[in-house]
Amino acid sequence: MSDSIFGIHGQALVFQSQRMGILASNIANADTPNFKARDLSFRDALQAAAGQGSAGQPLALAHNQPGQLSGTAENGGAQELYRIPDQPALDGNTVDMDRERVRFTENAVSYQTTLSFLNSRIKGINSALTGQ
């Protein structure tokens, strides 16, 4: 029901909030030795949302026995991947502060965009319901 109303934006909101948490962890650990920066792939999440995940990207739990719980993959269907560093640091840390900050800001803007899409959808439904 909610999927048909909001389309892909509901899943996009989940994905963007998960990604924001991961980017926040990267920035928080900018000075931690041996910390490896992580990220989510938007492409994987989009494919998972469109129901055609690539191999090794579980979309949902398999459901072939009665009584099994259904569930959906965390992170909006995208796996957490390690970032490939531009230049290695001697302490094993792979966080590039500039890149992480840019991605965090970019992700925050995407989140707000998704929110405004959802808002206009809700407004549209509201005006259809009230008929004014």
Place this chain on the structure above:
Amino acid sequence: MSLFSIFNVSSSAMSAQSLRLNATASNMANADAVATKPEDAYKAREPVFQQVMEQNGGVGVRVSGITQSTAPNPALYEPGNPLANKDGYVYSSNVNPVEEMVNMLSASRSYQTNVQMMDTAKNLALRTLQLGQ
């Protein structure tokens, strides 16, 4: 993991960075302290950060320990100093002021970044609450 885990993550980073700032302040305050023996002289202190999994997802930071610098304490010839040994030498701290300055800048920038991150997460969470209004 949700927007709320960002509060845990960035608050852990903020407390770690403020401890680092504290260590820098201690080092700078004791930069000119002298002692009779090199082992009694002040050694520069530096925190060691470690990643830690937060309860609701996200990776925070904690300070796993404080290391003391192993750099030699320079001997100064000050025969008039009451702490001088029988040869007239006192041992000063091994704090490197330039290093401490850089540490201070780095810690304060990281702290600021984490505050901004928390602010962004707060604004987005509030906007999400106002969805459809």
